């Protein structure tokens with residue numbers, strides 16, 4: 001097949017992990033006879049430096065023309081602090097909004113060989129296979145903000161239709177998995193959460209009566225994720241809770257660097273990014289873990305290009321490389337050596353060939 005893919009390397013380790021995903025996508029195209037064309041554009045701090053805009057118009061235009069968008073990471077100390085008027089993160093939030101990608105899928109799958117890399121006890125980890133469906137274009141991230149000398153506000157808003165559509169995505173996913181859905185809110189305190197709970201209950205009762213539903217308050221969910229992670233199948237939650245819970249959940253897999261994500265809307269065009277940030281402390285050193293980025297490329301193949309077997313192959317290659325002992329520093333054992341980003345990517349590509 002032919003596909004145009006926009007690459008947005010961004011900031012910090014973004015360019016390094018994007019290069020890894022790019023190499024994997026090129027290898028998949030060569031092996032399977034596809035023609036992927038890549039268009040590299042600016043976003044985030046890199047875009048602010050060159051254009052003073054974290055999401056330049058030509059970046060948006062490229063994304064709108066492409067079949068899928070891959071993003072590395074945005075942000076860094078150079079573009080944060082009191083003196084800064086526009087932040088890199090604004091570019092990413094606007095992009096999610098412009099693309100209409102309201103459903104952020106964050107799979108958390110424990111690979112047995114990495115159990116040692118997690119600070120948690122092994123008996124809790126083997127067999128963990130859950131997916132967090134994070135609402136991505138609403139809530140406190142997108143509400144009106146105010147700030148003066150002594151007062152700041154962030155408004156959290158949710159419409160019924162925004163809750164219905166994300167619950168449908170999560171329930172459909174659960175239907176194809178173990179049929180279990182856990183909805184996370186803070187309905188004992190927040191009005192938006194009370195609406196979230198009502199709409200979730202009604203939508204499930206009306207459209208997905210066969211699904212087993214559990215509701216948790218977000219503080220309890222944070223604890224249950226560590227005390228009984230294997231019980232979870234699909235977790236659905238609002239934007240900020242999903243952001244926080246997935247960084248927590250990543251430690252089940254051994255490292256934040258392992259987790260991929262797919263952001264989807266009503267069209268096939270998705271935005272794919274590892275869930276880690278720009279990690280400025282290790283940027284430019286060729287030591288970042290490329291697995292989350294490469295697994296995001298697999299999600300791109302599956303969800304935007306409809307190439308399910310190619311996606312399976314990429315996920316299999318990551319697993320096999322790890323099973324063969326390949327480790328970047330974040331997942332290395334005390335006695336083992338750790339590979340560079342480039343060398344880790346080489347070993348994953350070897351598994352593809």
Ligand code: IPM
Nearest residue numbers: 074075089092093243275277
């Ligand atoms: C993420 C990131 C972003 C978010 C930042 C960079 C705006 O933390 O994708 O999880 O909060 O959504």
Ligand code: MN
Nearest residue numbers: 243244247275
């Ligand atoms: Mn995050």
